[in-house]
Amino acid sequence: MDYVKGIFKNRPNRFIAEVEVDGSLEKAHVPNTGRCKELLVDGAAVWLMPSDNPNRKTKFSLHFVENRGELVSLYSQQANSIVYDAIKDGKIKELSGYSHHQREKTVDNSRIDIYLANEEDDCCGMSFLTEPCYVEVKGVTLIVDGEARFPDAPTERGAKHLKELIKLKKQGNRCVVFFLIQHPLGSFFRPNWENDPVFSQTLNEAYDEGVEILVYKCDNRLDGIDLVPESLDFDLGKSFANGIVND
Incomplete structure (x- = not known):
């Protein structure tokens, strides 16, 4: 899979994350309804799966977050x-x-x-x-x-x-x-x-x-x-x- 690396910035609701990708603020789908507040903190490195579906509201899905030097699956x-x-x-x-x-x-x-x-x-x-x-x-x-x-x-x-x-x-x-x-x-x-x-x-x-x-x-x-x-x-x-x- 070809993941895109980003920086987590905010989670306005449980389904959406705001992430920085190449200097631009993007919205990503969060495929996990848990709070994940100890993982999704401002500045955390995340790995995103891009989508080419024109009907989607978000360009990416957030699959992984780096935490304490480890890769954590959020899917x-x-x-x-x-x-x-x-x-x-x-x-x-x-x-x-x-x-x-x-x-x-x-x-x-x-x-x-x-x-x-x-x-x-x-x-x-x-x-x-x-x-x-x-x-x-x-x-x-x-x-x-x-x-x-x-x-x-x-x-x-x-x-x-x-x-x-x-x-x-x-x-x-x-x-x-x-x-x-x-x-x-x-x-x-x-x-x-x-x-x-x-x-x-x-x-x-x-x-x-x-x-x-x-x-x-x-x-x-x-x-x-x-x-x-x-x-x-x-x-x-x-x-x-x-x-x-x-x-």
């Missing part, structure tokens, strides 16, 4: 693609062995990011799916003292997805919430109790009900993003400056 929807491709390629051992892979499975009023199952044939030669597994993917960019935390802003939608997984788990399905750390400095995961206690509590409830939690990180480069094939640890308790409190 939140790309997290789903990275995880999906890694599952199909057998790079996530906990989710290997499935023969059926599907993106955006509709369940009631929600869409789960990834649906996995095994395809089998009955005695009449008809195919059917068994051992269903539902995977919801969350991209994580907020890093606090090496801890990756999600969300960086309250997300009712995120809590709704967790409740859907809880319901599916109670129906006998395998369910997984997958946190993909998109900042190279993250080496451990914890829910963001301070920013969103509702999501954090719901995540604890989901885990208690048997919903699995997987944490991986990605290797970010301008010529491509790859999943690092090693799972990371997590803790669901609250974290404070003077220590950790597990409720």
Whole structure:
């Protein structure tokens, strides 16, 4: 991909960033609805993908920002693609062995990011799916003292997805919430109790009900993003400056 380097100046709303490119102020689409306030600061170097679509309101999309010497991916929807491709390629051992892979499975009023199952044939030669597994993917960019935390802003939608997984788990399905750390400095995961206690509590409830939690990180480069094939640890308790409190 041919990225254009720019300098972040301002974010007038969650979808638009004002960036300086070759001395001119341009508008760029921000493909991440999180606050990202610790990343998108005045003067930060950003990497933009230009668009030749004449119907677009912005000439660029903001894909990467440099933070503490590292390249951070802000393209939140790309997290789903990275995880999906890694599952199909057998790079996530906990989710290997499935023969059926599907993106955006509709369940009631929600869409789960990834649906996995095994395809089998009955005695009449008809195919059917068994051992269903539902995977919801969350991209994580907020890093606090090496801890990756999600969300960086309250997300009712995120809590709704967790409740859907809880319901599916109670129906006998395998369910997984997958946190993909998109900042190279993250080496451990914890829910963001301070920013969103509702999501954090719901995540604890989901885990208690048997919903699995997987944490991986990605290797970010301008010529491509790859999943690092090693799972990371997590803790669901609250974290404070003077220590950790597990409720």
